[in-house]
Amino acid sequence: MGHEDGEAEITGELQDPGFYVLRRISNRSISSMMRTLEISDQCTPPEYHLALVQIIRQQLRRLQSKLLTMGVSLTLPGAILRFSLSIMCFLLHLASATASNAGAITRHYEFNIKLQNVTRLCHTKSIVTVNGKFPGPRIVAREGDRLLIKVINHVPNNISIHWHGIRQLRSGWADGPAYITQCPIQTGQSYVYNYTIVGQRGTLFWHAHISWLRSTLYGPIIILPKLNVPYPFPKPHKEVPIIFGEWFNADTEAIITQALQTGGGPNVSDAYTFNGLPGPLYNCSSKDTFKLKVKPGKTYLLRFINAALNDELFFGIANHSLTVVEVDAIYVKPFETETILLTPGQTTNVLLKTKPNYPEASFLMTARPYVTGSGTFDNSTVAGVLEYKGSSHHSTKKLPLFKPTLPSLNDTSFAANFSKKLRSLATAQFPANVPKKVDKQFFFTVGLGTSPCGLKNQTCQGPNGTRFAASINNISFIQPTTSLLQSHFLGQSDGVYKPDFPVSPLQWFNYTGNPPNNTLVSNGTKLMVLPFNTSVELVMQDTSILGAESHPLHLHGFNFFVVGQGFGDYNPNVDPRSFNLVDPVERNTVGVPSGGWVAIRFLADNPGVWFMHCHLEVHTSWGLKMAWLVLDGKLSNQKLLPPPADLPKC
Numbered sequence: 001m002g003h004e005d006g007e008a009e010i011t012g013e014l015q016d017p018g019f020y021v022l023r024r025i026s027n028r029s030i031s032s033m034m035r036t037l038e039i040s041d042q043c044t045p046p047e048y049h050l051a052l053v054q055i056i057r058q059q060l061r062r063l064q065s066k067l068l069t070m071g072v073s074l075t076l077p078g079a080i081l082r083f084s085l086s087i088m089c090f091l092l093h094l095a096s097a098t099a100s101n102a103g104a105i106t107r108h109y110e111f112n113i114k115l116q117n118v119t120r121l122c123h124t125k126s127i128v129t130v131n132g133k134f135p136g137p138r139i140v141a142r143e144g145d146r147l148l149i150k151v152i153n154h155v156p157n158n159i160s161i162h163w164h165g166i167r168q169l170r171s172g173w174a175d176g177p178a179y180i181t182q183c184p185i186q187t188g189q190s191y192v193y194n195y196t197i198v199g200q201r202g203t204l205f206w207h208a209h210i211s212w213l214r215s216t217l218y219g220p221i222i223i224l225p226k227l228n229v230p231y232p233f234p235k236p237h238k239e240v241p242i243i244f245g246e247w248f249n250a251d252t253e254a255i256i257t258q259a260l261q262t263g264g265g266p267n268v269s270d271a272y273t274f275n276g277l278p279g280p281l282y283n284c285s286s287k288d289t290f291k292l293k294v295k296p297g298k299t300y301l302l303r304f305i306n307a308a309l310n311d312e313l314f315f316g317i318a319n320h321s322l323t324v325v326e327v328d329a330i331y332v333k334p335f336e337t338e339t340i341l342l343t344p345g346q347t348t349n350v351l352l353k354t355k356p357n358y359p360e361a362s363f364l365m366t367a368r369p370y371v372t373g374s375g376t377f378d379n380s381t382v383a384g385v386l387e388y389k390g391s392s393h394h395s396t397k398k399l400p401l402f403k404p405t406l407p408s409l410n411d412t413s414f415a416a417n418f419s420k421k422l423r424s425l426a427t428a429q430f431p432a433n434v435p436k437k438v439d440k441q442f443f444f445t446v447g448l449g450t451s452p453c454g455l456k457n458q459t460c461q462g463p464n465g466t467r468f469a470a471s472i473n474n475i476s477f478i479q480p481t482t483s484l485l486q487s488h489f490l491g492q493s494d495g496v497y498k499p500d501f502p503v504s505p506l507q508w509f510n511y512t513g514n515p516p517n518n519t520l521v522s523n524g525t526k527l528m529v530l531p532f533n534t535s536v537e538l539v540m541q542d543t544s545i546l547g548a549e550s551h552p553l554h555l556h557g558f559n560f561f562v563v564g565q566g567f568g569d570y571n572p573n574v575d576p577r578s579f580n581l582v583d584p585v586e587r588n589t590v591g592v593p594s595g596g597w598v599a600i601r602f603l604a605d606n607p608g609v610w611f612m613h614c615h616l617e618v619h620t621s622w623g624l625k626m627a628w629l630v631l632d633g634k635l636s637n638q639k640l641l642p643p644p645a646d647l648p649k650c
Contacts, residue, residue: 104144122284136219158184165204172608178210183650202329203303212252236301264461272382279383290384306342316404322350328587343552345589345615359390372594373549426583435535447543449521476623501526532633548595557610560602567596
């Protein structure tokens with residue numbers, strides 16, 4: 001027989017439990033199986049068992065490769081193919097149910113950090129990836145599961161990975177920020193991040209936490225509820241993660257290195273992306289467009305993540321409204337909106353109800369920046385396409401491509417009103433455990449400033465020949481050269497950090513009025529020490545030094561309740577009267593309003609060293625960061641666990 005229809009016997013079986021292959025399989029049929037094993041309507045395995053799907057895909061690829069090397073192609077009758085696929089789907093569900101019925105399980109992942117050539121905007125460059133993927137792989141687990149994620153570094157850069165929003169109860173060694181909870185993973189080395197998901201479900205994400213490597217090193221974390229625990233909203237037809245990102249044609253490490261050397265602002269990105277794709281509004285990018293294909297009259301759960309380096313982003317879909325049901329992996333009271341706003345570091349889940357009668361129609365979904373600062377920014381728009389699938393196979397003329405209307409670039413009132421709509425469910429099943437009694441109160445200013453140039457016979461590119469800087473309570477954080485958590489655990493803090501971070505600004509002024517003449521910041525590696533189980537109230541105040549600006553502050557190791565916010569200078573005698581202590585939103589990242597303040601409360605029930613920083617990477621690089629040191633409690637389950645044996649060394 002010829003090459004097209006030749007037959008060959010394939011012996012053996014897939015070695016995964018419960019899965020076998022017919023001994024006569026065609027190359028085309030294997031390709032069909034692989035396509036079917038993508039999450040589709042034909043075969044939809046439970047999301048928490050996608051790792052098993054990956055194993056099957058790998059085995060099918062091996063069979064396909066073997067067939068190709070043998071130069072054969074078999075034809076499997078369609079009925080047999082459909083039957084075999086049905087069996088596979090059934091076994092997937094059976095295996096998943098069996099694993100889930102056993103309760104929480106341990107899930108293993110392997111992250112190989114490697115360089116990969118990627119082309120966007122007709123520009124090809126080598127980027128740092130996980131397993132060669134951009135964006136990186138999805139982590140799927142259930143509440144209560146334990147995760148063991150082995151990260152192996154094959155690139156010249158030092159690496160660390162942060163599991164953004166995971167509480168890391170007593171497992172701070174797995175939190176990930178370089179030189180805070182660990183030394184980075186050096187070239188040729190590996191580290192296993194070991195943590196358990198306690199009391200959390202929803203959308204979070206992972207990303208690199210060293211320098212600007214998170215520009216390409218990021219991916220979603222999907223935490224499903226415990227078995228037989230439904231969502232507090234209608235079950236969706238399908239769930240889709242959508243990650244906002246930023247694409248730079250230049251090397252981001254070179255960009256930030258140059259900026260820190262010159263003292264000036266870094267170059268901005270060349271495009272925003274949806275799931276790594278810039279879309280048709282950019283040159284040379286029509287083929288690199290994210291498409292969300294939907295059916296009429298269905299409900300979809302869209303899991304949004306803002307992994308952009310330096311920009312808050314508005315998002316909307318033309319002619320469609322969105323129902324917000326979750327932020328930062330916390331359920332909220334549902335509300336409808338045409339536009340959502342996410343700062344870097346935030347996640348938002350929405351329900352999209354598709355129109356009942358839109359066969360073959362397409363609509364643009366777009367995102368563009370919310371800008372409050374005076375510096376340069378990427379003033380562009382990323383677009384994807386919402387495509388309706390027709391009810392028949394007959395081709396029909398497509399309707400025009402509609403575009404959504406987004407708020408203006410500096411629409412601060414929309415930002416404030418949107419955040420005020422976010423309220424916790426505050427039900428018996430999902431309570432809002434707001435600390436009513438406060439043990440310690442803190443007042444932190446957050447904003448920009450300057451540092452002396454420090455270059456002999458040269459001027460820097462910051463204001464008046466200085467360097468750009470950023471600070472909390474006028475302290476610009478100096479990154480240590482060893483792990484703060486390890487130094488604390490070993491009792492070796494001398495020369496590494498000081499436990500004397502100020503509880504309030506050392507100098508009071510009209511924070512949102514005319515800026516003071518002296519814009520210089522102080523420098524230091526200072527920690528705020530908290531006894532175990534301290535209830536904390538923290539007010540963060542934006543300043544007008546070098547201009548008012550929104551700052552998304554992210555706290556590691558905790559969720560917090562946003563009990564109040566406002567514009568102007570915070571008034572401790574008046575503003576607390578309007579605090580919401582009933583159903584405030586609970587999150588891990590909050591925007592300090594431009595020219596305003598935000599008040600949060602949290603319980604320091606997690607021993608360890610916990611980073612808090614602006615999630616605009618440029619501000620973090622300039623020093624807008626600090627750390628909390630939560631001491632051990634008296635009981636054994638209130639103490640930090642000892643470090644793992646493979647903890648990286650500096």
